Amino acid sequence: MNQHDAQTSLDDIHRFQDRTREQIVRQSFALPRVVVSALGLFIALAAIDLPHSWNLVALALGMALYAGVGIVCEHRAAVRRKATRQEALFHGGLLACVMVAFGIGRIAAFALFGLPPQGPLSQATAGAIVAALAYVAATPVNRSIMKSIVRQSGGTA
């Protein structure tokens, strides 16, 4: 074993580890998963201004869609791993940002278009559209953050 062979083996190790990490990031933010998650968020947030009992049904449906697509995708994933604390914090922060976008959208809907606080086309619907679009638009940024989290936490060599 000479130094050149050792360096080549190390380079191979890093290359293969990166391939697994890339797969983890790719499957975490695959476009179909992102779109269905955004749809779930839209339904859950738009439900807020619906009439009583309908709002609970729509909220449950939206949350089930959001959580369900994550569970199904993780179950079918080629690479599985336990979520780290950093990842949990990141997803919590992401949801907080979605709520901020929802709030901004809702205020803008009232201020700019004078939308009512109840009914199917309400402030919450406009806010939910803004939040869902922001969630999809932020995918490249989310992917980069996830990449650095996976790089910090996953694998050893």
Added chain:
Amino acid sequence: MDPLFDEFLHVPARLSVVALLAPAEWVDFGFLRDSVGTSDSALSKQVSALAAAGYVIVRKDQDKRARRTYVQLTTQGRLAFQRHAAALERIVALARDSTGRPVTD
């Protein structure tokens, strides 16, 4: 030779499999095969050898559509891989110290 150097693990196909498994908990057999660029039978042989050495465990899941095989690095396998990688790094570092310049191709 460095005492941490693992001759068994240093076989390129085995080292590739273990490197792919290291950042994950369970990895699909198909992903391993495509990433290593080998055939099912060749990979199966290497995975069996790693399993016999106690470095990996294999699990078969029955999905609705197909049967899927997952491979996981054991604690023993992870330790062996870490030690082997450390041995490789030491070999490179020693060569770098003796020549006073980084190793290049």
